[in-house]
Amino acid sequence: MQTHEIRQRFLNHFIASGHTEVPSASLILDDPNLMFVNAGMVPFKPYFLGEQTPPFRRATSVQKCVRTLDIEEVGITTRHNTFFQMAGNFSFGDYFKREAITFAWSLLTNPVAEGGYGIDPTRLWPTVYLDDDEAEAIWRDEIGVPAERIQRRDMKDNYWSMGVPGPCGPCSEIFYDRGPEYGTEGGPEVDEDRYIEIWNLVFMQNLRGPGGAKEGYEILGPLPERNIDTGMGIERVACILQGVDNVYETDLxxxxxxxxxxxxxxxxxxxxxxxxxxxxxxxxxxxxxxxxxxxxxxxxxxxxxxxxxxxxxxxxxxxxxxxxxxxxxxxxxxxxxxxxxxxxxxxxxxxxxxxxxxxxxxxxxxxxxxxxxxxxxxxxxxxxxxxxxxxxxxxxxxxxxxxxxxxxxxxxxxxxxxxxxxxxxxxxxxxxxxxxxxxxxxxxxxRKSGHADVSVYREFVDTHPTEFVGFTELVAEATVLAVVGEGRRLGHAGPGAEVDIILDRTPLYAESGGQLADVGTITTSTGVRVAISDVQKVGKAVWLHRGVVEAGEIAEGDEVIASVDAAWRHGATQGHSGTHLVHAALRQVLGPTATQAGSLNKPGYLRFDFHSSGPLSEQQRTEIEEISNTAVEANYPVNTFETGFAEAKAMGAMALFGENYGDVVRVVEIGGPFSMELCGGTHVAASSQVGPITVIGESSVGSGIRRVEAYVGMDSFRHLSTERALLAGLASSLKVPSAEVPGRVEQLVTRLRDAEREVARLRAEQARAAAADLLDSVRRAGRVDIVGGRVADGLGANELRELAADLRNRASDTAVVALFSVTPGDGGDPAKVPFVIATTPGARDAGIAAGAVVKEIAGLVGGRGGGKPDLAQGAGTDPDGIAAAMNRIVELAGDR
Missing domain, CATH: 1.10.490 (Globin-like)
Incomplete structure (x- = not known):
């Protein structure tokens, strides 16, 4: 049976049992505890933690997972994979142990013709937690597994938690016996090479406290609702059904x-x-x-x-x-x-x-x-x-x-x-x-603290999600549901208090999708005023209005007016819509691989990160700016609507990689085919309202990722006005028309470079003449000549290397050249002491390597360095150590 069919049979089995199919989430989720999704239950964590209310009571999925802690072990064993697929079925306060066990057993053992996998039931060994008599009784008395094939195991093996305080519970694992040719008789307790785990049924029924990830934590009590989380390893089942020894011989x-x-x-x-x-x-x-x-x-x-x-x-x-x-x-x-x-x-x-x-x-x-x-x-x-x-x-x-x-x-x-x-x-x-x-x-x-402080908000996530009305309103009446400060529910707060306020409805946008939060106020008819400087979401459902009480006392139950700073919102919508225009322009210029890798937009400014193998040329940058401003001038209408995720993708809407979208998504369309993206942010009504877009920079922010920055609206105008004033000032100073400034500046730069080269040439000639005197004061150490010391001040590493190479060519066959220069400190900065060591072939044959010498002497001048056996260099900050460094070189040469 091919792996694709194994996946589909799993999903079909649970869909037929009333489960909602949930597509695999991205391997990248916004979770502070995880680099990658590493288990099938990860996308459902908000439901298990009570941060969100699940839209279904039963769910099933085949989730993409990656675990990379032991990359070096891959290939050495034949069971370890970094990528794997975890098939799972989940219950949120619906069924529990009996149904979970029955569902798993029937899929594994039902005949292929009836939609099952047709696995021989006599080769399956269940394990249960030490004191889980209920699970053992179900396996033995209802499923019919002989008692001798059911094994009890301790907390390390058969008790599950997320590794942090939260839901936990006993589990029952199902092992497959590969046969005596693979190991010792006696079940998984004896040999987990012969008996391989293929399914884990977690009975999530308790709440755990802090402590070790596997053991050593306290069970605090039962959960309000019992849940089921199971995981079946697709790759391991494929080994069984394809009759191969290990995952590397499967069809994938x-x-x-x-x-x-x-x-x-x-x-x-x-x-x-x-x-x-x-x-x-x-x-x-x-x-x-x-x-x-x-x-x-x-x-x-x-x-x-x-x-x-x-x-x-x-x-x-x-x-x-x-x-x-x-x-x-x-x-x-x-x-x-x-x-x-x-x-x-x-x-x-x-x-x-x-x-x-x-x-x-x-x-x-x-x-x-x-x-x-x-x-x-x-x-x-x-x-x-x-x-x-x-x-x-x-x-x-x-x-x-x-x-x-x-x-x-x-x-x-x-x-x-x-x-x-x-x-x-x-x-x-x-x-x-x-x-x-x-x-x-x-x-x-x-980093495992991402869920530590949400308990104070949990009841609101479940029962009082915030209604956001900010797409159509800037001012809204609302009721204060909670006043929170210092991680606890305060109930009320007076002047000067820093608080998080939860409202039943709000027009203030919470930071999301690269758009900064709105600022504004919460006021009452009795004179209470809270200045809101930030808005954040909890559980994607509750808006936290963060601010300072400026007057009066804010209290739970108050009827308030929540207002958005209109100027701030206008600038934010300009920045966000401008980001979409720049993204569309980038894709026109660079092609479809220029996908979004991050963004930030706020009033007057946008920053857009995109995938690219190299920097933009000046022509490309100009072209992107022109395309963006052409779209502004075209006054494209900006339409927003909600539709199904699949329908939006079919329409060509761009989705952000790594974002976990729901079944219903919001689409922002600017000018029909010009730009269409999935986006939950606020936008202008027409592209002309973005105002001029000025690209102010393009840079690298990581391997394969570039960043474009731009001003929009009045900030763009102010930037251009400043640039124009600078150009006018240069034109006046150079006494040429503005159009001739670039040519005139290029002439001046060329003359300056020529002058610098001439100065460098003269200084090098002087240094060579002075350094030649060093050949008359050679120090002998054994069979080796030591040439060098402190030369002219102010020389750089390049000049020292040239001098060292020249002296090495003129020295004896067995010589070490050591040159130091000093640039005095300025304004409290330490002195700079660059140095270079060069060795002749004879010196190297005697066992003296320039790189080794540098490492020996660098500390004496307060620095470090390195290099090759024939030439090495370094830099320090202590001129007083030069004499000691030269003496140490003599000692090293003398030892040869």
Missing amino acids: LKPIIDEAVTLTGRAYGAGGPTGASDDVKFRVIADHTRTAAMLIADGVLPGNEGRGYVLRRLLRRIVRSARLLGASGPTMGAFIGTAIDVMGSSYPDVAAGRERILTVAVGEEDTFAKTLVAGSALFSEAAAETKAAGSDQISGAAAFTLHDTYGFPIDLTLEMAAESGLKVDADGFAELMAQQRKRAKDDANA
């Missing part, structure tokens, strides 16, 4: 391995030590390729931190594994294309995004190819310094720097070290990696 991963076999010429499953090592690399390619394709499909781009870093690491491990298997040319296009083919039937958006996904992945392969060249050069330096120091082991720190800073894989470092007759301090490297993982884990744990 084996085609990628087959492609890798073709491209590398190596065999998969060949056996022997070499074959086993190759198999790991093939599995890494298959796993990481599929994960990378799914992450890029959901809007992740390679980068140096966060999600982008994870994706970059996956892609580079693919390239590295392919090269170690013997591939010499590009491979990413073939691998990713195969992954898109196998995943596209279940996820149409992956198939539709083929061009964009391939562009990102292949671009990263090209970038990494350059990194490999640079990394190889850095490795050569480390190897040379290691040998010069008389060692045969590259330090763990050097290997870690290559890996972490330059993206050079440790596997290649080990291989190249062996080819050079060297070893690597693997223990030191592993220790530094462990420290890095601990920092990442501690940081992740520190």
Whole structure:
């Protein structure tokens, strides 16, 4: 049975049982605790936490998941995947243990002809929590599983929570017995290689307190409603139904391995030590390729931190594994294309995004190819310094720097070290990696506070969601439902108090979708006045009006007038609508891959981040500005309407990657086909109201992401007016018409550069003449001549390198040249002491490497540096240490 059919049978089974099908959410959700969605229940967390009321009592989904904590283990075992699909069924205060167990059992064991999977029931072993007599009785007495095939396990194995205070409960897991050829008899308690878990049924019935993630926390009491959260591993069930040993031989991963076999010429499953090592690399390619394709499909781009870093690491491990298997040319296009083919039937958006996904992945392969060249050069330096120091082991720190800073894989470092007759301090490297993982884990744990302070708002999320009337009203009557301060319900607050006010209805926009919140006031007829400076949402349902009480006492139950600052709102709508116009212009100029990666808009200003492989040219920037302003001049009507998500996508409406949209979405249309996006923000009535748009900057904000900034409306006019005044001032100073200012400035710049070059040439000649005297005062250390010392002040690193190279050519065959220059400090800033070390071939043969010398002396002048064996440099701040540095060089040479 193919995996796509396994997915569909699961969904059909639960839809027939009254469950609402919920499409998989993006792998990227706005959750402070998660980098990626890592479990099927994650999109339902607001319902389980009580932050939102579910629109259904029963739900089912097949959720995309990614877990990347143990990337290095991928391929070594045959069960670990970074990407997987978790099929689940959920009950929100509806059915409980009996129904959940029955639903799972019937799907697993019903004949294929009746919509089930047809799994032999005698091969299924349930586990239950230690004291869950109810679940065991259902399995034994109602399902008919023999008591000897039901095992009880402790909290670590069979009790579930989110890892933070909140809902929790016992669970019942279902294991499949693969047979005696896979391990020891005795059930999952004895051998989880033979008995593999395929389904986990969580009976969410209690509330837990703080403590350890798996154990060691207090059970505070029962939940108001009991819920069901289950998860069935699609990939593991595919192994069973396709009769293969592991997930890498299923229909979703084996085609990628087959492609890798073709491209590398190596065999998969060949056996022997070499074959086993190759198999790991093939599995890494298959796993990481599929994960990378799914992450890029959901809007992740390679980068140096966060999600982008994870994706970059996956892609580079693919390239590295392919090269170690013997591939010499590009491979990413073939691998990713195969992954898109196998995943596209279940996820149409992956198939539709083929061009964009391939562009990102292949671009990263090209970038990494350059990194490999640079990394190889850095490795050569480390190897040379290691040998010069008389060692045969590259330090763990050097290997870690290559890996972490330059993206050079440790596997290649080990291989190249062996080819050079060297070893690597693997223990030191592993220790530094462990420290890095601990920092990442501690940081992740520190972020696990996203749900800690919402309890005070929970009843309002469930029973009193805020009615937003700000699309049509700037002033509205409302009732105060709650006054909150310092994380607790106050009931009332007097002058000077900083408060969050919850109203039953409001015209003030809460910050969302890149648009800053409205500012305004809440007043009463009795003189109470609260200045509102920010509005935020809780649970996507309740508006928190944050401000300061300026007069009177605000209290729960008060009838108030909520007012938006009209000037602020006008400017905000200009900025937001202007963002849509710039986005449309970018796509016209750069093509459909220029998708949104973030935005910010406020009165008079917009910032738009977009996916792009390189900077905008001046011509492109001008073209984007012209297209945007042409749309302003066209006075396009701005229409907003609500429709179904699928219908909006079919109309061509742009959706933001990573955003979790509901079934009904709001569409903002400007000028028909010119711009159509899903958006919940406020907008102008017609494009002319945006006013002029002036692009003021374009820059990089990360790998593959660029940022455009612009002014709109009066801020745009003021900016242009200032620019015009500056140009008029220059024209007056240069005594030329405004139109001739650029040419005149270019002439002046050329003359200045020529003058600077002449000054530099004269100074270099003077420095060379002075440095030549150093050859008359050579210091002898053993067989080595030491040439150098402090030379002319004010020289930079480039000038010192030229002098050092000149002196090295004129010195003896076995010489070390050491030059220092001083630029005195100014205004409290320390002095600058650049220095350069150069060695002749004879000195290097004697075991003196310039890079090693720099590391020995840099601290003596209060600095640091490094370089190659023949030439190295550094910089410090202590001129008084130059004499000590020269003496240390003499000592080092004398030791040879």
